[in-house]
Every structure is written in C-alpha cells, then in structure tokens.
Amino acid sequence: MSKVDLNATTLDIAKNLIARQSVTPVDAGCQAFMADFLRPLGFETEHMDFEDTENIWSTRGQKTIKANANNPCFVFAGHTDVVPPGNLEQWVTPPFEPVVKDGMLHGRGAADMKGSLAAMLTATRKFVQAFPDHKGTIAFLITSDEEGPFINGTVRVIEELMKRGQPIDYCIVGEPSSTAKVGDVIKIGRRGSLTCWLTAKGVQGHVAYPHLADNAIHRAAHFIDELVKIEWDHGNEHFPPTSLQVTNFKAGEAVNIVPGEAAIEFNLRYSTEQTHQQIQSTVESLVKKHAPDFNIQWKLNGEPFLTQSHDLIDAVSSSIQQVCQIETSAQTSGGTSDGRFIAKTGAQIVELGPINKTIHQVNECVAVEDLETLSEIYYETLKRVLL
Numbered sequence: 001m002s003k004v005d006l007n008a009t010t011l012d013i014a015k016n017l018i019a020r021q022s023v024t025p026v027d028a029g030c031q032a033f034m035a036d037f038l039r040p041l042g043f044e045t046e047h048m049d050f051e052d053t054e055n056i057w058s059t060r061g062q063k064t065i066k067a068n069a070n071n072p073c074f075v076f077a078g079h080t081d082v083v084p085p086g087n088l089e090q091w092v093t094p095p096f097e098p099v100v101k102d103g104m105l106h107g108r109g110a111a112d113m114k115g116s117l118a119a120m121l122t123a124t125r126k127f128v129q130a131f132p133d134h135k136g137t138i139a140f141l142i143t144s145d146e147e148g149p150f151i152n153g154t155v156r157v158i159e160e161l162m163k164r165g166q167p168i169d170y171c172i173v174g175e176p177s178s179t180a181k182v183g184d185v186i187k188i189g190r191r192g193s194l195t196c197w198l199t200a201k202g203v204q205g206h207v208a209y210p211h212l213a214d215n216a217i218h219r220a221a222h223f224i225d226e227l228v229k230i231e232w233d234h235g236n237e238h239f240p241p242t243s244l245q246v247t248n249f250k251a252g253e254a255v256n257i258v259p260g261e262a263a264i265e266f267n268l269r270y271s272t273e274q275t276h277q278q279i280q281s282t283v284e285s286l287v288k289k290h291a292p293d294f295n296i297q298w299k300l301n302g303e304p305f306l307t308q309s310h311d312l313i314d315a316v317s318s319s320i321q322q323v324c325q326i327e328t329s330a331q332t333s334g335g336t337s338d339g340r341f342i343a344k345t346g347a348q349i350v351e352l353g354p355i356n357k358t359i360h361q362v363n364e365c366v367a368v369e370d371l372e373t374l375s376e377i378y379y380e381t382l383k384r385v386l387l
Helices: 010-018 030-041 110-130 154-164 216-228 276-290 311-324 339-345 368-386
Strands: 044-047 055-061 073-079 099-101 104-106 137-143 170-173 185-187 192-201 243-251 261-270 294-302 329-331 348-351 365-367
Touching: 010 030, 010 104, 010 110, 010 368, 030 044, 030 055, 030 110, 030 137, 055 154, 073 110, 073 339, 073 368, 104 110, 104 368, 110 137, 110 365, 110 368, 137 154, 154 339, 170 311, 170 339, 170 368, 185 311, 192 216, 192 276, 216 243, 216 261, 216 276, 261 276, 276 294, 311 348, 311 368, 339 348, 365 368
Parallel strands: 073 137, 073 170, 170 348, 185 329
Antiparallel strands: 044 055, 055 137, 099 104, 104 365, 185 348, 192 261, 192 294, 243 261
C-alpha cells in the first residue's frame, strides 16, 4: 500500500506522481497511490492489467449497472505514463525531481498529465466530503499506455466494460487542452488518424540501360504528386478539412542503380466527412494507376469522434465561467487522445486540462495556481452533473 496523505494539496499529489518514473508503459506505483487515496473516500478499485500495461477502474456510488437520469456514471479518465525525458543535460531541474520555481511546478508529466490527475483527486475528495450521498457513480479510468502503442490500455478496459454492459454517461479526459489560460479551450472531439506504409515496385537495373528497368521512384513521384493534391473534403462546423502529410520516403541503393522499390509513409487526419474505408479505397485506386505492383499496410490510430449533446459541455463551460470568469472555446484540434476509445460507449466526452505549451518538451512545467484552478473547475462540474 502506498503512503497517502488524505489532506494533501493538489500540488503535493502532483509532486508525488511526478517523482515516479513512469515512462510508457511503466506505471511506477502511480495507480496504486491513486487507489489508496480514493479508498477512504468510498471507492472500490479493480486492477485491469493487460500484458505490460497497468490500468485501474475505480468506482464510488450506486452499484446498479443500468443508467438513468438519477444514476449517471461520471468518469475521470487519464494516464499515468509519460514520454521519455530526452536530453537530461537540457533540463534545468531533473525531470523526475519535482521542483517549484517562480510559481511553476517543473517535472516530466507536470502538464501531461499528472497535474490533471492530482486535480481530479482533490476535486473528488472535496465533492465526496461535501456531498456523500450524491446521485450516480464517480469513476476513474486510468491507464499507463496512452503515450505508447495504445494497445493494452484504455482500449482494452473499454472493451471489457462494454462486455459487462457498464454505461459511461459523462467523461472528462485530463488532456492539457488549454492554450493561454487554464480553461480557455476544451476539446469536444478529435479528428481520426490513419497511417499508411506503401511500397511501390518497379524493376531494378543499370542507369545506362533504362529500357531494361522500371524506376520505382518515378512511379512513386507521380503517385505522391497526385496524392497530395487531393481535396478530401471541406470539413464542417466542428472539424477542419481532412489533411494528408507524407512523413517518410526511402529508395535507392547506389548512384548507378535504377531503384526497384520506393517506400512511402504518410498520415491522414480526417474529419467526420470521411471514413477510413473511403480513404483507403481512394488511395489504393490511385496507387494502382501509377504502380500496379505494390504492397500496402494501414493502421487506424483512431476514428473521429464528436460530443454533440450539450449536457457535459454546458456543465464544464459554466464551471469555467464561474471559476475563471472566461468564456471557453470548444474545439476539435490537436492529435488523438484516449477519448476516441471511450466514445465507443456513447459517452459525452470533454477534454480539459492545463496549458499545453511545454508538453513533451524538456523543462515541462505547469503553474501551481493553475492546478488549484483546474481542481476547482472539476469540482464545480461534479456538482452540476451529480447533484
């Protein structure tokens, strides 16, 4: 059992979590610490580990699975894993030794997303102590596989919960959504992400005898030229147009050899105007036109999702207005998040966390004041949803 101070501040908890070297997929005891913190508040924690990944599903409230207006399931979702610290010499303070300097908490995971986890815990403590007989269920879905291959984390937990018929009505994901001031941006959806690895084949030969060869680079170049000119869609009121970026190209062995293969990697970030099946069909038809002999592999990193019901959006927005005196902006920009897996349950999802300026950088940090602000926003949201 982890040592837990039940009166710890949001800063204390964030420092405790940052000090644990939980580089993906290692959890380093973060989830055990969280479970020990939640236990005296009436939470029961199930450890749902898959392969090398630790996950917890921790719940407090009514035990009936069937959801209704008086029994909603509200989930705080997040991850304890962090990206590697990178070049240690570039850090002003050691990445896993949390330090407060000039009002900023420094350390790997301060903004992404151990600060959010700490705020979730203190907000929940305040809410449960004030309203022990709240309606519905409060749950924590925490993984150690968000920054990694996302194979055995939230996606597996959600699969298991859906098999059980466990509903999730509302979910706040603690991703660092804010840009200039905590709460100025929330995410209500994300674009889909689809990656392709393509090998266009020709015939290798001597550069002096081009009639005996078929240059794979030439074929690939024509394909890429046409590929990047495709106008996939115009987006919609919630999403920007679908975009494609070629991220890698490899071909050739020597100056006097016509290459027989060209390998291309590209990624699409797509809106709800597209499906991954439509994209794949378009690409495969195009490559057949330019390189009839080819190999192709696809990876669907995540489908687009969008929260269109306004119950949770309104609750979060009103809480931000009350705590911060600002109007929030609901967006779908940025990369993927575990919200894409939770969306499969039909849950309303909002991503809300601290300022994202330093995430995945050396000297990652978050304002101490912002941690308490975030905790207060989470607390006010719980009041609006579960009272």
